[in-house]
Amino acid sequence: MELFPMQARGIESRRHGQVLVGPVDLRLEGQGACVVIGPNGSGKTTLLRLLHGTARLSAGRIDWACSTEEARHHQGFVFQRPVMLRRTVMENLAFPLRLRKVPAGEARARARDWAARVGLAGMLERPAPVLSGGEQQKLALARALISEPKVLFLDEPCAALDGRATREIEEILTAAKSNGTRLILSTHDMGQARRLADDVLFLLGGRIHESGPAETFFNRPETPQARAFLRGDIVE
Amino acid sequence: MMKHFAVTLAALAIGTAAQAADVMKMAVTTSFNNSGLADVLLPEIMKDLDLEVQLLVVGTGQAIKLGEAGDVDAILVHSRKAEEAFVEGGYGTHRTEIMYNDFVFIGPAEDPAGIKDADSAAMALTEIAGAEAPFVSRGDDSGTHKKELSLWKAADLDPAGFGDWYKAVGAGMGAALNTASGIPAYIMSDRASWLNFGNKGDLALLYSGDPVLFNQYAYLPVNPEKHAHVKTELAGKLETWLTSERAAELINDYKINGETLFVFNAKAAE
Amino acid sequence: MVDLWSGLAQAFWLVVTLDGELVEIALRSLRVTLSALAVACVIALPLAAFVAVKRFRARRFVIAILNALMGLPPVVVGLIVYVFLSRSGPLGVMGLLFTPTAMIIAQTIIIVPLIASIAHQSIRDLWQEYHDLLISMNVTQGQKIRTLLWDCRRALLTAALAGFGRAIGEVGAIMIVGGNIDHATRVLTTAIALETGKGEFALALALGFVLIGLAVAVNLAIHWLGRTEREGAW
Numbered sequence: 001m002e003l004f005p006m007q008a009r010g011i012e013s014r015r016h017g018q019v020l021v022g023p024v025d026l027r028l029e030g031q032g033a034c035v036v037i038g039p040n041g042s043g044k045t046t047l048l049r050l051l052h053g054t055a056r057l058s059a060g061r062i063d064w065a066c067s068t069e070e071a072r073h074h075q076g077f078v079f080q081r082p083v084m085l086r087r088t089v090m091e092n093l094a095f096p097l098r099l100r101k102v103p104a105g106e107a108r109a110r111a112r113d114w115a116a117r118v119g120l121a122g123m124l125e126r127p128a129p130v131l132s133g134g135e136q137q138k139l140a141l142a143r144a145l146i147s148e149p150k151v152l153f154l155d156e157p158c159a160a161l162d163g164r165a166t167r168e169i170e171e172i173l174t175a176a177k178s179n180g181t182r183l184i185l186s187t188h189d190m191g192q193a194r195r196l197a198d199d200v201l202f203l204l205g206g207r208i209h210e211s212g213p214a215e216t217f218f219n220r221p222e223t224p225q226a227r228a229f230l231r232g233d234i235v236e
Numbered sequence: 237m238m239k240h241f242a243v244t245l246a247a248l249a250i251g252t253a254a255q256a257a258d259v260m261k262m263a264v265t266t267s268f269n270n271s272g273l274a275d276v277l278l279p280e281i282m283k284d285l286d287l288e289v290q291l292l293v294v295g296t297g298q299a300i301k302l303g304e305a306g307d308v309d310a311i312l313v314h315s316r317k318a319e320e321a322f323v324e325g326g327y328g329t330h331r332t333e334i335m336y337n338d339f340v341f342i343g344p345a346e347d348p349a350g351i352k353d354a355d356s357a358a359m360a361l362t363e364i365a366g367a368e369a370p371f372v373s374r375g376d377d378s379g380t381h382k383k384e385l386s387l388w389k390a391a392d393l394d395p396a397g398f399g400d401w402y403k404a405v406g407a408g409m410g411a412a413l414n415t416a417s418g419i420p421a422y423i424m425s426d427r428a429s430w431l432n433f434g435n436k437g438d439l440a441l442l443y444s445g446d447p448v449l450f451n452q453y454a455y456l457p458v459n460p461e462k463h464a465h466v467k468t469e470l471a472g473k474l475e476t477w478l479t480s481e482r483a484a485e486l487i488n489d490y491k492i493n494g495e496t497l498f499v500f501n502a503k504a505a506e
Numbered sequence: 507m508v509d510l511w512s513g514l515a516q517a518f519w520l521v522v523t524l525d526g527e528l529v530e531i532a533l534r535s536l537r538v539t540l541s542a543l544a545v546a547c548v549i550a551l552p553l554a555a556f557v558a559v560k561r562f563r564a565r566r567f568v569i570a571i572l573n574a575l576m577g578l579p580p581v582v583v584g585l586i587v588y589v590f591l592s593r594s595g596p597l598g599v600m601g602l603l604f605t606p607t608a609m610i611i612a613q614t615i616i617i618v619p620l621i622a623s624i625a626h627q628s629i630r631d632l633w634q635e636y637h638d639l640l641i642s643m644n645v646t647q648g649q650k651i652r653t654l655l656w657d658c659r660r661a662l663l664t665a666a667l668a669g670f671g672r673a674i675g676e677v678g679a680i681m682i683v684g685g686n687i688d689h690a691t692r693v694l695t696t697a698i699a700l701e702t703g704k705g706e707f708a709l710a711l712a713l714g715f716v717l718i719g720l721a722v723a724v725n726l727a728i729h730w731l732g733r734t735e736r737e738g739a740w
């Protein structure tokens with residue numbers, strides 16, 4: 001099942017007549033990590049949701065290499081604030097597998113495996129809601145990855161986490177990337193952007209102001225706004 | 237071969253029928269049930285006829301309604317006019333008198349309206365109205381209620397014009413007696429319900445004996461022409477039993493605190 | 507006051523000697539109410555979940571109606587069911603009137619709006635919490651409802667117990683459709699009404715205390731089985 005290349009043409013999201021994002025034209029290939037950056041309110045979250053399909057398009061279209069229906073089944077999404085099911089860690093991890101009718105025994109085995117990979121092995125029977133912020137986000141990430149999605153969207157996944165948790169998350173992401181999962185994540189943390197990005201999308205006012213390979217963007221930004229942003233100035 | 241088969245089937249059918257008792261439903265009035273006579277008669281009916289009579293104890297109005305709707309197989313009530321209308325309307329096949337008891341006037345033991353020495357029911361009621369003493373009426377269109385209204389009429393009094401002292405509660409005999417006991421108030425009750433009533437409080441039996449207070453119970457089977465499913469045969473069996481010597485004996489011997497309540501007056505059914 | 511003590515004493519005696527009639531009507535009470543509860547939950551819980559998650563224009567209206575139906579007088583329900591089940595009524599041929607089945611039907615109708623309303627609120631709150639996650643995971647409508655119902659189970663139990671309480675103490679509707687027939691459709695509440703009507707207050711109170719005790723016992727048993735007070739973040 002090949003999802004990429006993905007082509008978004010003229011996509012827009014409008015609410016109450018106001019344009020939040022768009023029009024945006026975008027072509028994504030299937031490798032590496034694409035980091036979406038930009039000031040607050042530039043539409044990062046909305047863009048991710050549009051691409052994932054959980055926000056409705058007011059205009060334009062998104063075409064995957066396969067049908068949109070099939071593409072939905074191979075995507076994952078990690079939210080800024082993790083949504084925990086009111087169940088144990090084990091049950092949270094097994095949930096997406098059980099949804100896909102994976103037999104209970106196999107689901108539990110894979111859940112145990114992933115719990116170990118993200119460092120939650122000793123907490124399988126704990127109720128997920130009592131975990132710390134970092135632990136919950138790691139769980140959310142493992143839960144998204146357990147169904148082996150081809151592309152994973154992440155909306156500022158480390159915004160509420162401390163340094164140690166951030167590092168652990170980034171390690172998992174790097175591993176996922178080498179396993180072939182396409183990452184598309186937004187972030188506020190320029191350091192994280194530099195660490196993780198293979199290519200960058202710089203959003204301003206709901207539109208892609210500049211984009212390109214990470215190396216190019218961080219060292220030789222083209223537009224004045226990008227330069228100002230990288231310098232740390234407030235950009236509108 | 238077929239004959240053999242048929243005989244076996246018949247034997248099986250009779251066998252299974254003999255296992256289970258027949259069941260029929262009869263609507264009876266609260267006054268009848270509260271007398272306690274049903275608790276005496278039903279087991280005997282079961283013994284003699286292998287018939288389980290399921291009693292629905294409701295007010296006369298509701299009993300008539302159940303009969304009209306065909307939800308019961310027979311009714312046993314005490315309101316002649318309503319019974320005749322029932323038969324005339326084609327809802328019942330006929331009317332068979334079974335027994336009668338009497339109504340009594342109950343009131344506060346100190347008798348503020350002084351009805352103890354009345355020489356007729358009409359006089360007692362006139363005294364109550366004159367004194368405007370609290371009086372509880374069934375107010376539920378039951379046989380008892382209709383009787384009470386006819387007595388007021390006979391005394392040339394119209395309940396519609398009464399003041400607050402006349403309280404129509406819209407309830408069964410027991411509930412009405414409870415209310416009367418709580419006030420305390422005068423009330424007309426059937427003797428059986430009164431004797432069996434457990435909350436007498438300040439009340440006492442003050443007047444009885446006027447022949448106009450006699451209360452006739454009649455048995456009416458529901459008409460199978462209106463409702464094909466009614467158990468006419470069972471209703472017939474019950475009627476025969478209720479008009480028999482056996483029933484006469486049980487009914488006439490039934491006493492509460494040494495007092496007989498009912499007088500059997502059925503003629504054998506045609 | 508004498509009646510109260512006398513009633514308590516009688517209740518104790520009836521229970522301790524396992525009085526035959528008491529056992530019969532108590533078991534019938536439980537049978538009717540628990541059956542009604544089971545059927546009502548099967549109807550009300552998925553209904554509540556469906557209304558909580560499905561977007562449709564009349565949603566607010568439906569919820570308002572459900573809430574309003576909680577206040578439906580049970581005796582009116584009894585009358586309506588009677589009219590339907592009566593031999594002169596549309597369902598008369600089924601011969602259900604004056605049977606425990608008719609009582610179960612009436613009680614089910616009475617408690618479905620109650621259970622659905624209470625359950626709906628909890629499910630809706632949980633749906634707000636899970637919304638983004640479940641949508642993102644592409645759940646089907648059925649999976650959505652099952653997930654919400656399972657994770658909400660403690661609150662749903664409360665809703666069910668509310669329904670149980672309403673049903674076990676109900677008397678108006680089952681009096682009409684059951685007929686309070688001795689050894690057939692008499693239950694604790696209708697027996698209490700009957701004894702009260704006969705002026706037998708002490709016995710009525712005794713039956714009342716037994717009824718209360720029964721309701722408490724059922725609630726305790728359910729809570730113990732559900733381990734609602736043990737640790738757990740939900």
